[in-house]
Amino acid sequence: MKRQMKKAEKLNLIPILDAVFIFIFFLLMSAQFVEIHEIRTDRPLVKDVSEKKDDKPPLNLTLKVTKNNIDVITGLDEKVVKTIKIAEDDKSLEELGQTLGKIKEKHPDEKTIIIKPAKTVKYAQIIKVVDHSKWIIAENGMAKELFENVIFESN
């Protein structure tokens, strides 16, 4: 009796290869090897003060950034809550984040922060300050939002 050999069935890979090739072209066209993002900001606009009547005094949180210091200012009387010395490493900015985190805990509804940099402060330094004003890294490594509206004012 002749033993009949069963021929192994082969998968037809041609359609999947076609799809993969198209997918690769699509990804190649939309690939970005330098990952870029944006930080949205505003400049102050003149507003009618009477439009919002609130008994609570505004927080008016302001960061006055100079080459060597960052002053954390609150209230209409512009009270300096803390002065942070800018060091070479990022520890001073971590301190800024912690200070702003404490303020956020006290004022959870507040979303605006005003940044007033001195004319000579470098752009990279300003971005670092904005970073630490907008987000704080929580203990679980996740970024927690602090003040989402960043407004720039000139000194």
Added chain:
Amino acid sequence: MRKSKKKFNKKMAEAEIDITSLLDILVILLVFLLKNYNPSDLKLDLVKDLSLARSNSKELGVKTLILQVDKKNNVFINNEMATNIVSEGNWRGILSSKLAKLSEDSKREIAQIKGGDTSNILGKELLAKKEENLERVNIVLHEELPYETLDKVMQVAATSGYHKFSFIVQSKAN
């Protein structure tokens, strides 16, 4: 004659290309490209002498007017040299007129879309997106430049119809 043809057909059937290695490469390429995929519609061609500031931001950029200022204070609008903040005396006037013209063009484009067929969902979405970003400008500044430069550029942009700003930064993960 018949015998040799049969032999030839058998040989042809056996000849197959091994595509395992090709598939391996394709899978690696696919993973690599998927990792670099960016859903943002903002495509940025950096000008010479400009390095981006680094940030933790994860917000995706939107396609709108791009204003770049390089290390030598040259200002570029959508990759075209417009003026120089230091060497050009009337740089404010030049930049302001160019930005105002672009703002007018965008407004006209929106009016044209509104005048056309906006009944379909795609048309409505396009219009809403264009209107939302009408006053937005993407600012790309060299990281070493002082705030004074940024302030000047923002002032001129704001007076020319661009009140909303997006600072374009490089992810710290890079």
